[in-house]
Structures are given as structure tokens and as C-alpha cells.
Amino acid sequence: MSLAAHPSRRTPKTEHGSVPWAIVCKKKHVLLQPKARGLLDLPSVSSVKWASAAKRRRPSDNTLPFDPDDDYSVVMANKIFVAYVVADALFIIMGSILLGFSVVVKNTLHNAPSDGAEAARNLLYTRFPLTAGVVNGIFYFITFVFTIPAVTLPTRGWLKLSGYMVTFTALFSLGIGLRIWITTLNTKEAFSPLWNAQTAAVQDLMQTQFQCCGYFNSTSPAFVTDATCSSPAAAALVRGCASQISSFGNTFVDEIFTAVFGMCGICALLVMATACLLKDRKERERFRYIDEKNGLGRTF
Structure with missing residues (x-):
């Protein structure tokens, strides 16, 4: 199920505000096992790593195997x-x-x-x-x-x-x-x-x-x-x-x-x-x- 097929999905919330889908969808990455409430490690826009409640990889059709209504934390550590x-x-x-x-x-x-x-x-x-x-x-x-x-x-x-x-x-x-x-x-x-x-x-x-x-x-x-x-x-x-x-x-x-x-x-x-x-x-x-x-x- 691709993001384009669900226009009602809104931008995911974080402790530092909303994360634009332009950043979320920039690249396909492995979704890792989360810590408390999930973790978004954002060292830079060019290397986004998501950690969410899902334990599977993002499908090739660029679907997002997690609920965008969930809360996520953002860690800005630009390598x-x-x-x-x-x-x-x-x-x-x-x-x-x-x-x-x-x-x-x-x-x-x-x-x-x-x-x-x-x-x-x-x-x-x-x-x-x-x-x-x-x-x-x-x-x-x-x-x-x-x-x-x-x-x-x-x-x-x-x-x-x-x-x-x-x-x-x-x-x-x-x-x-x-x-x-x-x-x-x-x-x-x-x-x-x-x-x-x-x-x-x-x-x-x-x-x-x-x-x-x-x-x-x-x-x-x-x-x-x-x-x-x-x-x-x-x-x-x-x-x-x-x-x-x-x-x-x-x-x-x-x-x-x-x-x-x-x-x-x-x-x-x-x-x-x-x-x-x-x-x-x-x-x-x-x-x-x-x-x-x-x-x-x-x-x-």
C-alpha cells in the first residue's frame, strides 16, 4: 500500500514538530527495532534511518509499514x-x-x-x-x-x-x-x-x-x-x-x-x-x- 494511495495520511508527529513526508520518503531504508515510543535517527537528510514498531523492511513499492499517526522522537546527530x-x-x-x-x-x-x-x-x-x-x-x-x-x-x-x-x-x-x-x-x-x-x-x-x-x-x-x-x-x-x-x-x-x-x-x-x-x-x-x-x- 503506497503513500500515494492514502492521501488522508497526515505528517507524522515528533517531539520537535512534524516530519515532512519529503524527508521520510527520500530513500528506502531498513526499519529497525524501536526503543521507547520509537526512534527517528536523522543524521542528515541524505541518510535517514527510521526505527519504529515494525520489524520488517519497507516494501519495494515505497509503502510505509508503520502508522503515521504514531508519535516518534527525533535525534539530530549530523555525522x-x-x-x-x-x-x-x-x-x-x-x-x-x-x-x-x-x-x-x-x-x-x-x-x-x-x-x-x-x-x-x-x-x-x-x-x-x-x-x-x-x-x-x-x-x-x-x-x-x-x-x-x-x-x-x-x-x-x-x-x-x-x-x-x-x-x-x-x-x-x-x-x-x-x-x-x-x-x-x-x-x-x-x-x-x-x-x-x-x-x-x-x-x-x-x-x-x-x-x-x-x-x-x-x-x-x-x-x-x-x-x-x-x-x-x-x-x-x-x-x-x-x-x-x-x-x-x-x-x-x-x-x-x-x-x-x-x-x-x-x-x-x-x-x-x-x-x-x-x-x-x-x-x-x-x-x-x-x-x-x-x-x-x-x-x-
Whole structure:
């Protein structure tokens, strides 16, 4: 028995008002075992799940195997909206990490190192686009502010604007990640002038840390006398620091740019969540327009 065959059936009642038949009849779904007085789980217009007193499936002719005069409860739990909020939270967390890392490194970059590994890291940091990282981190926060009205308001304008801003922020992060990755292509050659510019104390720390003498070898440039390189004869038997520092630097920098690319992945996730939420809101607007055109609660 189809809905069209019974025009006298009126719109089902709920605790939150009437549910239009346009929503009820949008898709065929399995009718589940009810809880108290029946339950209508409405995560979105595009995925309506009915739970009623009936225990059988809706027939293929789109009949409704329950009495529309019964009362039903409505639970609004939009899964698309929840996914967007989660992605937005991850987005601002990534922005906080990026901004905090860039600011902390800029402030501690020229501190006296305590060991050779810290000295090497500080020299590697000098090749990082830290100022761009600070600017990008600020863009994360600005974009997050624009997502707040996008979340709280049912319109799509703010949501579209925030989507464009997320895309721009993601491209900015991608550029930073690529810039850091490029530094790994010539670490050995690029680190040489940095080594030469350091004091004997800093070179001593790195020689002790990596068990090496000089940079390319013990004479190019000349090694610093310490426990590892106690004499020219002993230093000649020890390889230079270039290979060890290059290996250390590439491993360290790999972790950094991988983390930045991961931030781009979070941005992509938020862009997809934005697109899904836009589609969901567009469907809601379409059904709202249909209801306004036909009259909410109008009988069929």
C-alpha cells in the first residue's frame, strides 16, 4: 500500500514538530527495532534511518509499514557535521604545533649548544624557512576563526570562504615542506660553510659527538685538537665529519618535512569535510524549499 494511495495520511508527529513526508520518503531504508515510543535517527537528510514498531523492511513499492499517526522522537546527530568539527579541531592543533615550533626554534637558534647533536641541529635550523612557518601558523589561526561562523551558521557562504582559506593555508604549508625537503638534496656541500663559520668550541662538540676530525677530512678544513683528534697522525686515521653530519641531518630533516606534509594531509581532510558539509547543507536547503513550497505539514 503506497503513500500515494492514502492521501488522508497526515505528517507524522515528533517531539520537535512534524516530519515532512519529503524527508521520510527520500530513500528506502531498513526499519529497525524501536526503543521507547520509537526512534527517528536523522543524521542528515541524505541518510535517514527510521526505527519504529515494525520489524520488517519497507516494501519495494515505497509503502510505509508503520502508522503515521504514531508519535516518534527525533535525534539530530549530523555525522557529517561531527566529522567537520573533528577535522577542524585537528586543523587548529596542527597550526598550533607549527607556530609553536617555529617561534621556539627562532628564539633558541643562537643559544650555546650543550653537545654536538644540538650544535648540528641549530646549524640545520638556520636553513629552515622559520619566518614563513610563523606566518603559516598565523594563517592557521585566522582560517580557524573563519570556520567558527561556518560551523555556527546554517548558511553556506562562510563555509565556502573557509574552504578557500584552508586550501590556501594547505598550499602554503606544502611550499614550506618542499623548501625543507630541498635542503636535504645538498646537505653535505651546504653544511661546509656553516662548519667553517663556527668557533673551535662548537667544532669540538661536533667532532666529539660524531667521532670525526675536520669536515671533509682532517685537513680540509683543519681539525680542532681534542680527545678524538689528539694529533695530526691520529686525526689522519679518522674520517671527516661530512658524512656523519650529512646522514644525521637528512634523517632529522626528513622527520620535519614529513610532519609538514602530514599537516597538508589534515588540511586536505578538512577540505573534503567542507565539501561534504556544503553538499549536505545544499540538500537541506533544497528540502526546506520543497517544504515551504508545498506547505509544512500539508497532506498528500
